[in-house]
Amino acid sequence: MKINNQIIEKHGLKLEEYESIKKLLKREPNLLELGIFSAMWNEHCSYKSSKIHLKKLPTKGRQVIQGPGENAGVIDIGDEDAIVFKIESHNHPSFIEPYQGAATGVGGILRDVFTMGARPIALLNSIHFGSPSHIKTKSLLNGVVSGIGGYGNCIGIPTVAGETKFNETYNENILVNAMAVGHAKKNKIFYSKAKGLNKSVVYVGSKTGRDGIHGASMASAEFDENSEEKKPTVQVGDPFTEKLLMEACLELMKDNSIISIQDMGAAGLTSSSVEMASKGGLGIELKLDKVPCREENMTPYEMMLSESQERMLIILEDDKEKEAKKIFDKWDLDFVIIGKTTDTNNLTLKFKNEVVGEIPIEALASKAPLYDRKWSKKNSRKNKINIKSLKKIKIEDALIKILSSPNHSNKSWITNQYDQSVMCDTIQKSGSDAAVIRIHNKDKAIAVSVDSSANYCKSHPITGGKQIVCENWRNLTAVGAKPLAITNCLNFGNPENKEIMGEFAECLEGIKEACEFLNYPVVSGNVSFYNGTNNKNIYPTPVIGGVGLIKKLSQPISHNFKKDNSIIILIGKTFGHIEQSCFLKENYSIIDGMPPEVNLVNEKNNGECLLKLMNTNLILSAHDISSGGLITTISEMALTSNYGAKINKPKKLTNIFEYFFGEDQARYVIEIERKNLPKVEKIFKENNIYYENIGITQKNYLEIQDELKINTKDLFKINNEWYNNY
Amino acid sequence: MKSSVIVFPGSNCDRDIAVALEKMQFKNTMVWHKETKLPKSDLIVIPGGFSYGDYLRSGAIAGKSLIINEVIKAANSGCLILGICNGFQILTETGLLKGTLLRNKNLKFINKDVHIKVINNNSKFSKKYNENQILKINIAHNEGNYFTDPEHLIKLQDENLIVFKYCDEDGNINEKSNPNGSINNIAGILNSKKNILGMMPHPERMVDEIISNKDGVNLFSSLLN
Amino acid sequence: MKLILEKLFQSNSKKNKLKFSIIVTLKKDVLDPQGKVVQNTLVNLGMDDLKSIRQGKHFEIDLNESDEDIAIKKIDEMCKKLLVNLIIEDYKINKIK
Amino acid sequence: MKLILEKLFQSNSKKNKLKFSIIVTLKKDVLDPQGKVVQNTLVNLGMDDLKSIRQGKHFEIDLNESDEDIAIKKIDEMCKKLLVNLIIEDYKINKIK
Numbered sequence A: 001m002k003i004n005n006q007i008i009e010k011h012g013l014k015l016e017e018y019e020s021i022k023k024l025l026k027r028e029p030n031l032l033e034l035g036i037f038s039a040m041w042n043e044h045c046s047y048k049s050s051k052i053h054l055k056k057l058p059t060k061g062r063q064v065i066q067g068p069g070e071n072a073g074v075i076d077i078g079d080e081d082a083i084v085f086k087i088e089s090h091n092h093p094s095f096i097e098p099y100q101g102a103a104t105g106v107g108g109i110l111r112d113v114f115t116m117g118a119r120p121i122a123l124l125n126s127i128h129f130g131s132p133s134h135i136k137t138k139s140l141l142n143g144v145v146s147g148i149g150g151y152g153n154c155i156g157i158p159t160v161a162g163e164t165k166f167n168e169t170y171n172e173n174i175l176v177n178a179m180a181v182g183h184a185k186k187n188k189i190f191y192s193k194a195k196g197l198n199k200s201v202v203y204v205g206s207k208t209g210r211d212g213i214h215g216a217s218m219a220s221a222e223f224d225e226n227s228e229e230k231k232p233t234v235q236v237g238d239p240f241t242e243k244l245l246m247e248a249c250l251e252l253m254k255d256n257s258i259i260s261i262q263d264m265g266a267a268g269l270t271s272s273s274v275e276m277a278s279k280g281g282l283g284i285e286l287k288l289d290k291v292p293c294r295e296e297n298m299t300p301y302e303m304m305l306s307e308s309q310e311r312m313l314i315i316l317e318d319d320k321e322k323e324a325k326k327i328f329d330k331w332d333l334d335f336v337i338i339g340k341t342t343d344t345n346n347l348t349l350k351f352k353n354e355v356v357g358e359i360p361i362e363a364l365a366s367k368a369p370l371y372d373r374k375w376s377k378k379n380s381r382k383n384k385i386n387i388k389s390l391k392k393i394k395i396e397d398a399l400i401k402i403l404s405s406p407n408h409s410n411k412s413w414i415t416n417q418y419d420q421s422v423m424c425d426t427i428q429k430s431g432s433d434a435a436v437i438r439i440h441n442k443d444k445a446i447a448v449s450v451d452s453s454a455n456y457c458k459s460h461p462i463t464g465g466k467q468i469v470c471e472n473w474r475n476l477t478a479v480g481a482k483p484l485a486i487t488n489c490l491n492f493g494n495p496e497n498k499e500i501m502g503e504f505a506e507c508l509e510g511i512k513e514a515c516e517f518l519n520y521p522v523v524s525g526n527v528s529f530y531n532g533t534n535n536k537n538i539y540p541t542p543v544i545g546g547v548g549l550i551k552k553l554s555q556p557i558s559h560n561f562k563k564d565n566s567i568i569i570l571i572g573k574t575f576g577h578i579e580q581s582c583f584l585k586e587n588y589s590i591i592d593g594m595p596p597e598v599n600l601v602n603e604k605n606n607g608e609c610l611l612k613l614m615n616t617n618l619i620l621s622a623h624d625i626s627s628g629g630l631i632t633t634i635s636e637m638a639l640t641s642n643y644g645a646k647i648n649k650p651k652k653l654t655n656i657f658e659y660f661f662g663e664d665q666a667r668y669v670i671e672i673e674r675k676n677l678p679k680v681e682k683i684f685k686e687n688n689i690y691y692e693n694i695g696i697t698q699k700n701y702l703e704i705q706d707e708l709k710i711n712t713k714d715l716f717k718i719n720n721e722w723y724n725n726y
Numbered sequence B: 001m002k003s004s005v006i007v008f009p010g011s012n013c014d015r016d017i018a019v020a021l022e023k024m025q026f027k028n029t030m031v032w033h034k035e036t037k038l039p040k041s042d043l044i045v046i047p048g049g050f051s052y053g054d055y056l057r058s059g060a061i062a063g064k065s066l067i068i069n070e071v072i073k074a075a076n077s078g079c080l081i082l083g084i085c086n087g088f089q090i091l092t093e094t095g096l097l098k099g100t101l102l103r104n105k106n107l108k109f110i111n112k113d114v115h116i117k118v119i120n121n122n123s124k125f126s127k128k129y130n131e132n133q134i135l136k137i138n139i140a141h142n143e144g145n146y147f148t149d150p151e152h153l154i155k156l157q158d159e160n161l162i163v164f165k166y167c168d169e170d171g172n173i174n175e176k177s178n179p180n181g182s183i184n185n186i187a188g189i190l191n192s193k194k195n196i197l198g199m200m201p202h203p204e205r206m207v208d209e210i211i212s213n214k215d216g217v218n219l220f221s222s223l224l225n
Numbered sequence C, D: 001m002k003l004i005l006e007k008l009f010q011s012n013s014k015k016n017k018l019k020f021s022i023i024v025t026l027k028k029d030v031l032d033p034q035g036k037v038v039q040n041t042l043v044n045l046g047m048d049d050l051k052s053i054r055q056g057k058h059f060e061i062d063l064n065e066s067d068e069d070i071a072i073k074k075i076d077e078m079c080k081k082l083l084v085n086l087i088i089e090d091y092k093i094n095k096i097k
């Protein structure tokens, strides 16, 4: 087949890019080679638009064993233990087929983690849907949630935390980000870098079918009206096979037979083989006749570009094939030597004794295009909202509006569909600031949370970027964990648009600043561009997934009030920042102005002081303040316990709505025993912490003097109604 | 006491039950499904999970495995058998327990802590509980909706073969406290000879205070002689 | 009362209820993990002659509708709206009686 | 080599492979939670004429066997041994080709 412009475009390549391909090859590629270039050079694999910005992120620290660049990041949690984690997007496939899209998203991220030698111990997800009233939303929500559950439950890894948000910006482009966390031994981490000549390249796992051919290009292409018609062969997840693959790989990893291992993710066999070879500075030769195929008459093109799930590529030490095969036989999985490492520095593809494709590895990897795309700074609206000019409402009504809104409703409808307890190490499940997972057989635990704030990022990307890192850090701190490192999933619109590219650059600037200041490095991540339809881009939605350490396990801190008549303290300064608040959005449909300012010094100080208090057992319960402000936080502490609270009216601040609903950062609400007040205050003063004693807990009622009195059982009902009636 | 835990491809609560058994001082052995001999054991546990992906019908394919013949032999000679969740489904598929487990009435996977009432504390599996004791225990399943024919249901009642029923916090057994649609709120049953217990809730998840509670402990200690 | 009468009348006038069967199958080339496992199991049980098995769904539908064309249209709508996942599944409607 | 020849020969002699469809339905008295929910959903979607819907399974089987009687026997065995839970399900075998 002669390659023409149409074919080039169909492969998602620009004509200039095709010219570079010819230059690199010093000839015209054949169709197979073109397909391989298109897979490797698209945004998803090459990071061509994002790379120069990603380079700015802090990725180092004493806690970091492996930063970005491998299948997942690795951090040190003391003793011989390491935690391996990463987040990844599966947005476009999930919009087309929500169940399978979400399921295979979970499957893919799990492989990234167990490829590195870690047993997965927790799953998280961040899912964003369009407006609840949009016709597609309900079935997408249903499909995505049961897909996530379907995969995680079957494979037997608890899904312990996440976030679920609705915003019309996602009407035609939902976000499904899945994060996996695994536990490994520090000295038993496996990498993808190939080493040595003439080593066997082994294919293990499921057979290759015509699944998602060009899925990687699809993931990087904008939707248009026809995309529902295009219907690429959807990848179907097979969690059962993944479970077998995971057990088999972990079993093989017990001895020293693996040189390098890499899962087949986006762009399947192509990207996995190229990645191993390029990292090792080697060539690789594949005999495609050997590839286990599910369908008859599959072509080299199809084999190289198939995105069939539950497959891995392994490079083995000499003479280990037999032993290794035994393990895969035991688990009823294919195990086939399909090639070897070479010194040619080429990817060489043979089929029926003929070379059907030959490409220099570096042309696919290091010489892939790199763009410094134009970007523009955001011109943020600095509008101030004057609450007094708005229609008068009662605090109670405003609070009910928030607690019963889709975004703030209790998520049990979702989380009850996930097995959160399997593996018997889940100490704290969904519903708290962060989930807490014990390290098996150990007296320590990790805390995990994922967070995003698209509205903040839209209105002022730098602040928004900083804010999510802080919120994530705060969520871990609130359960008594020392935050260690993050992974991030950067969901943005079309990078060829300079405003979108600006949102990207500035969000990253904010993330970088916060991570640097908090010593909270980025160890892995994923970029998803082209989220949008017909030139309508989604709001910038970077998602942060954080991992923290609880060194010595006692009962972790949860956020429900524990006792009657204990003291409630607000940590951090309240300015009453009401712009971009949930209060204005839910009650007045106003989304305007700047997000709350982020003060990294206060953030760090307040959080570290809170950890000190926790380590001296002075805290009964704690909850960070985020969307919805102080009163929403207090309500959440009340509605899951039998205790309410009696809160004083603010003395200084003029406007009571700004005080109770403002979303100023770096704040927490804590509950302490009366008798401990002097000790706690002393620690606050020593550490220069601004705090206010705002009230006490009491039985059954949440109360603000003269303003509000509401039964906690009613609060619970209000908070649960929306999902149950949706 | 010696116990064996049968491991199928796709079992995923096998480690959890092994940890619980060892914590309760059982001497436990894991048995891979392809094996044809069972080690000598006083208790055989078929754990939860998704054996063979729960494809076809949950428990159906595991019910055809080699080792199951040995389990059936052991059961017939009076060995104690405990099937939890997927294990219960496998036991009904092999016919060791009657009835079947259909999809949950809401067609969704359900994971949460529910309450169950000890209906019969006169069995080897439940003797350490009090009659009518209310336990809080975790369930996690897609197909836990127990169904059986009217005659068998009568038999279950007459011969006191129902060990656990779903109830609410105060012990009320009704439709509202029935999480999955099981007939008569049944959560766990015995065979006529009372040496086989199948139950959907997960007692192995309830043996550690820091994780949950200890309401599952007495099931295991009942089995220790 | 009026309502009940009307309903009675309605169902009388449509006495000849129609019955349909719908067979939903996975599209060609779409992975069928269930079928795969079932196939392996059958082969292990000694069924060597089995070449392939694919699993699908079946629905049996009774309609209060005596006009066959209308009925089929309705069934087709049900398939498209709920019963079938058109992205990965095909379906066939058969009249049983 | 011998093995390959034998295989070739085998598959030649049984050229007329047969294809069957099996429909597995829940027995009448068995609760069908899935069918029930589907039915409610369809009625909520406005399908008032729906009288009842029951969900079952469908298998499509290719056999390396040209003798129809033998084939049906084999399929029947597959049903009894694995595909059908005879306590709660009924089944029907149809030849497709």
Ligand SMILES: Nc1ncnc2c1ncn2[C@@H]1O[C@H](COP(=O)(O)OP(=O)(O)O)[C@@H](O)[C@H]1O
Pocket: A125, A126, A127, A159, A160, A161, A162, A163, A164, A408, A411, A414, A415, A429, A430, A431, A432, A433, A434, A450, A451, A475, A626, A627
């Ligand atoms: N899709 C989901 N999967 C699992 N847990 C979820 C999901 N959505 C929300 N949650 C849980 O619900 C709780 C509330 O979420 P959120 O309001 O985002 O918390 P926070 O404001 O503390 O970050 C958290 O414990 C979170 O883990």
Ligand SMILES: [Mg+2]
Pocket: A432, A433, A475, A623, A624, A626
């Ligand atoms: Mg929080």
